[in-house]
Amino acid sequence: xxxxxxTETGIRLVEFLLLIERExxxxxxxxxxxxxxxxxxxxxxWLVLRGRSQQKTPRVDSRLACEPLQGRLAVMVAAxxxxxxxxxxxxxxxxxxxxxxxxxxxxxxxxxxxxxxxAMAGAAQDSRLRIIVHDRHGPTTKADCLxxxxxxxxxxxxxxxxxxxxxxxHDSEDMVHPLELALVDRALDEVDFVQLPxxxxxxxxxxxxxxxxxxxxxxxxxxMLPVRDILGAGLPAAGxxxxxxxxxxxQIAQLRQADGGTGPFAAECLTEDYELGxxxxxxxxxxxxxxxxxxxxxxxxxxxxxxxxxxGAVRQKTRWIHGxxxxxxxxxxxxxxxxxxxxxxxxxxxxxxxxxxxxxxxLLMLDAALQGLRWQxxxxxxxxxxxxxxxxxxxxxxMGMVWRAGMRFTFTTREYGWGEGVRAVLRMPLANVVMIxxxxxxxxxxxxxxxxxxxxxxxxxxxxxPARKIVxxxx
Numbered sequence: 001x002x003x004x005x006x007t008e009t010g011i012r013l014v015e016f017l018l019l020i021e022r023e024x025x026x027x028x029x030x031x032x033x034x035x036x037x038x039x040x041x042x043x044x045x046w047l048v049l050r051g052r053s054q055q056k057t058p059r060v061d062s063r064l065a066c067e068p069l070q071g072r073l074a075v076m077v078a079a080x081x082x083x084x085x086x087x088x089x090x091x092x093x094x095x096x097x098x099x100x101x102x103x104x105x106x107x108x109x110x111x112x113x114x115x116x117x118x119a120m121a122g123a124a125q126d127s128r129l130r131i132i133v134h135d136r137h138g139p140t141t142k143a144d145c146l147x148x149x150x151x152x153x154x155x156x157x158x159x160x161x162x163x164x165x166x167x168x169x170h171d172s173e174d175m176v177h178p179l180e181l182a183l184v185d186r187a188l189d190e191v192d193f194v195q196l197p198x199x200x201x202x203x204x205x206x207x208x209x210x211x212x213x214x215x216x217x218x219x220x221x222x223x224m225l226p227v228r229d230i231l232g233a234g235l236p237a238a239g240x241x242x243x244x245x246x247x248x249x250x251q252i253a254q255l256r257q258a259d260g261g262t263g264p265f266a267a268e269c270l271t272e273d274y275e276l277g278x279x280x281x282x283x284x285x286x287x288x289x290x291x292x293x294x295x296x297x298x299x300x301x302x303x304x305x306x307x308x309x310x311x312g313a314v315r316q317k318t319r320w321i322h323g324x325x326x327x328x329x330x331x332x333x334x335x336x337x338x339x340x341x342x343x344x345x346x347x348x349x350x351x352x353x354x355x356x357x358x359x360x361x362x363l364l365m366l367d368a369a370l371q372g373l374r375w376q377x378x379x380x381x382x383x384x385x386x387x388x389x390x391x392x393x394x395x396x397x398x399m400g401m402v403w404r405a406g407m408r409f410t411f412t413t414r415e416y417g418w419g420e421g422v423r424a425v426l427r428m429p430l431a432n433v434v435m436i437x438x439x440x441x442x443x444x445x446x447x448x449x450x451x452x453x454x455x456x457x458x459x460x461x462x463x464x465x466p467a468r469k470i471v472x473x474x475x
Contacts, residue, residue, distance in 0.1 A: 014373050021366050022386070024359050029393045031356040036400035038346065043407065046223045049230060058292045060300060065096075065178040069185045071165025072101045073243075074153055078145035079106055080138045080459055082172035083114035087122030088465040089174055094126045096178040103164075104129045105153055107145040109138030130156070141455055142239075143272035147263030150253065168243045169273060173462040175201075175303040176241070183290055183300060184243035192248040192285035193277060196241035197221040197301035201466040202416065208423075209313050212431040213306035215424040219411040221301075225289040233343040234335070235287040236324075237277030241302040244276075248285050252276070268455060269331065271323025274347075278332060281340075299415070303466045310434070316460045317438035318445060321350040325439075326446040354439030357432045 075093065079086050086106070093104060104123075108116045110133050123129040132152045134145060146169070157163050166188045170176065180196060187194035198221060200214040228235055253264040265272045281287055292300045307313045325348040334341050405425045413421030449455060 014370065017366065017370055017373070021363065021370065024363050024366070025386075025390065028356055028359040028363060029390065029397065031352065032360070032397045032400070033393055035349075035353070035356070036397065036404075039404060040400075042224060042227055043403075045227050045231070049226065057299075059297075060179055060183070060292045060294055062179065062295050064182045066099075067182065069101050069165070069181060070189070071185070072103070072162065073166050073168060073181060073185065074103050074105055074164045075168045075170055076105045076146055076149045076153070077107065077170050077172055077174075078142045078149070079108050079112075079115050079119065079172040080145070081112055081115060082462060083112075083118040084463045085173045085465045086115055087118040088467050089170070089172055090119055090122035090129060091124065092467045093170075093176050094123065094128060096176055097181055100181055102128060102181060103156075105132060105149040106130070107132050107134060107149045109134045109136070109140075109145075111137045139456055139459065141267050141270070141272075142459075143265035143269060144262075144267040146265045146272070147261070147267060150249070150263040150265070164246050166243050166245055167249055168241070169237070170240050170302065171304065173304045173465060174240050175466045177294070177298070177300045177302075179292075179294055179300045180241060180302075183292065187288055187290055188243060188245050190286065191288045192245040193235065193237065193280045193287040194243045195225070195235055195237060195277070195287070195289050197225075197291050197299055198238050198240060199299050199301055199303050199415070200306050201303050202420070203305060203308055203464065205308075207308055208427060208430055209310055209434070210306045210308035211420070211423060212427045212434065213313075214416060214420070215408055215412050215427060216431065218415045219408060221289075221291065222411050222414070223407075226291065228343055229287070229289040231339045231343075233337075233339045234278040234281030235289055236347065237273040238302075239273030240304070242273065242277070244280075245285075248280055248283075251283065252279060266331070269323055269327055270319050270455060271327070274324055275328065275332060278344075282332075282335065305462065305464050305466055307460055310437075312460060313434050314437045314441060315458055317434060318441040319458055321439055321442035322445050324348060325350040326442060350435065351439045351443060354436045358436050361432075361436075 077086075077089070090104060090106065106119050106129065108119060108131060116131060116133065119129070119131050123131075130152065132149050134140070134148050136144075138145075150167075153164065153167070166184060168180075168184055183196065184194055198217050200210065200217050202211060202214060225235065249264045253261075256262070256264055256266065261267065264276065266275055269275055277287065294300055307316055328344075328348060332344070334344050405428065408424050408428065409421040412424035
């Protein structure tokens with residue numbers, strides 16, 4: 001406990017701390033209320049949509065997976081040091097999409113022979129796999145590797161005299177659904193870009209860190225993306241289970257090449273998938289988020305494991321915040337329509353959110369210190385009367401946090417069961433800590449790039465694969 005030399009010194013210290021507390025409280029409270037109003041608007045739109053539909057997520061007949069595609073599709077996977085999972089991913093894709101007119105383009109690096117060997121083993125001599133070895137040593141960036149795959153795809157089209165109907169992106173650790181190709185194939189009749197959901201898998205054990213990904217993705221892909229879709233805002237591509245019309249990627253590739261690029265993916269961007277999805281809307285293309293389940297109730301989309309360590313989660317979210325919040329501001333601007341500005345602001349609020357959260361936690365520690373001083377000073381402790389607006393604001397924030405916790409519980413429970421729903425609420429402080437640490441790291445990383453440091457692929461390590469994991473049905 002802090003020892004105070006005199007009561008007068010203690011009072012002066014307390015007055016100073018109370019002043020700091022008041023200013024921090026006003027700052028945090030203002031942005032908490034702004035964030036609460038923002039979330040309530042999204043919640044309100046989602047509730048209206050939910051009330052109008054009066055239906056559960058559509059179910060798709062599994063026999064659709066056996067019907068021939070309307071055109072040839074390509075799946076592109078960039079892989080750097082993924083020997084532990086790439087073979088299983090390839091084997092699962094080829095097995096689930098047996099007999100379909102699809103080609104897998106897997107990009108590897110010449111200084112990563114283990115991944116090349118694992119990819120070859122996973123193919124089991126299936127001719128639908130094309131392993132493209134990058135002539136540059138890895139790691140470059142994921143977008144650079146994808147551009148190398150795109151160049152190989154274009155060369156194959158010229159050689160065979162036949163163009164692909166669409167291109168789907170996936171990661172090295174993904175478990176695909178047998179119906180994915182069929183849904184993307186049919187969606188491309190009407191749109192230029194289609195995004196299917198992502199379902200994080202939960203490993204055995206406590207999974208507190210990886211579990212917060214499940215909470216966030218479940219809510220985002222059940223609430224936020226459907227709202228963006230219905231409002232006509234640009235949809236960010238997740239980089240997995242996202243299909244693009246061939247003509248649209250060709251148009252974007254030409255624009256990039258006119259600016260000195262090598263393909264449709266921005267090699268200098270850490271979140272090339274996010275940028276690509278929004279760019280399609282700005283070019284006049286049509287996008288759609290497609291959320292369906294199969295006959296067993298399983299979500300049709302991608303399943304994968306996410307980092308289950310604090311350091312791994314911070315590294316991954318650093319890349320996301322750097323690319324979306326900071327690079328996106330430079331590269332994409334804000335759009336013209338109000339809905340684009342609103343959604344873009346939501347996408348880029350990461351650093352500000354982290355600052356507000358940090359201020360909130362600092363307020364808790366400061367209040368604890370003031371309680372200790374109050375115990376020492378007793379009746380001499382200065383008293384502060386806060387305006388009624390602050391008291392009402394605090395009450396509103398408390399109610400808002402209860403509401404958000406209830407929504408988080410609801411969405412996680414629908415997908416993973418009530419036990420995970422309860423844990424989702426308990427994981428919210430941990431998610432905030434990850435956000436604070438990642439935002440700080442992203443800002444410093446961004447500043448280094450402004451000083452001329454080259455971007456590198458700070459990839460997430462993967463050592464387990466969710467293939468053939470049995471999951472329960474959900475509404």
